[in-house]
Amino acid sequence: MISSYWNKGFSLQKSTRYFTIFSAKYSSGTKLFFENIHRGLIRVSGDEVHEFLQGLITNDISHINNTSNRDNAMFTMFLNKQGRVLYDTIIYRQRNEKTSCIIECDRTIEEQLKQHLLHFRFRKNINIDIITQEMNIWACFQDFHDLHRNTKNNFQVTHQHEYWKLGAIICSDPRLQLGLRIITPKYLQIPDFQHINDDRKCVLPNTSYNYKKLRYIHGISEGIVAYLDNLTSQMLDCSNYDEPILNEKDQIIGKLKGIQDEFGIGLLKIDLALSSKHLKIGSLNASTYRPTWWPQKKKLKYVLLL
Structure with a gap:
């Protein structure tokens, strides 16, 4: 597929007229934040977490299981026993974190995915917890001009240390043309992002549908x-x-x-x-x-x- x-x-x-209409609302240098309220989060932790996930996903966990001093993410699928797609997800590994990963999934199936993981846990020392109520998921574009990108994602991550101090995860979206992915504690909102970004203007568009439409335009x-x-x-x-x-x-x-x-x-x-x-x-x-x-x-x- x-x-x-x-x-x-x-x-x-x-179709590119959409970008012109959308970006005309904002001045150059404005950062756009989209809150992904339809996505859920599951934390999987334990000494065997990477080996456990490796046997259940379609991607290679080693893509995020490295020693680099930065957050990482990868796109992957969970399959059923017949090899058909159950859930599409993004898996995050926080910097210097060796015993836990965070799985982003469709919010409507977070409980089903948790049960799927529990089914294969067996006697492994693995903890599986839904943390959607504790964290927010954001898509961020450093500048509205980023909406025009038509090449493989190469968005630069800035102000990492400021986000890390507040317990956030920030990295490029592992898919194409979708800016940065930021996972933050619930209390962090647009005024906090503006402070982190040296008082640069940060905007939360009126509705998450702008982001959904953006995905459809790019075919994602x-x-x-x-x-x-x-x-x-x-x-x-x-x-x-x-x-x-x-x-x-x-x-x-x-x-x-x-x-x-x-x-x-x-x-x-x-x-x-x-x-x-x-x-x-x-x-x-x-x-x-x-x-x-x-x-x-x-x-x-x-x-x-x-």
């Missing part, structure tokens, strides 16, 4: 809805999703998984989607195309986002 994205009848060039999926085909129907009301996507020949070439304004996310067959001049989702017209970071020549069977 790989990501693409869609908009309602707009071309790729026109997140959370239980994006991977609904691999989950049980009891975990979420499916009536708002799985809308069939049709091409001009009225062939079903995929399913809609989520929508925000004129952007959406879905599961598509690549060849049929990219060769179709027009797509239909219910009464809406849609189009799809390759995001800039997607390999242009590699042949793939499915595309995750529309």
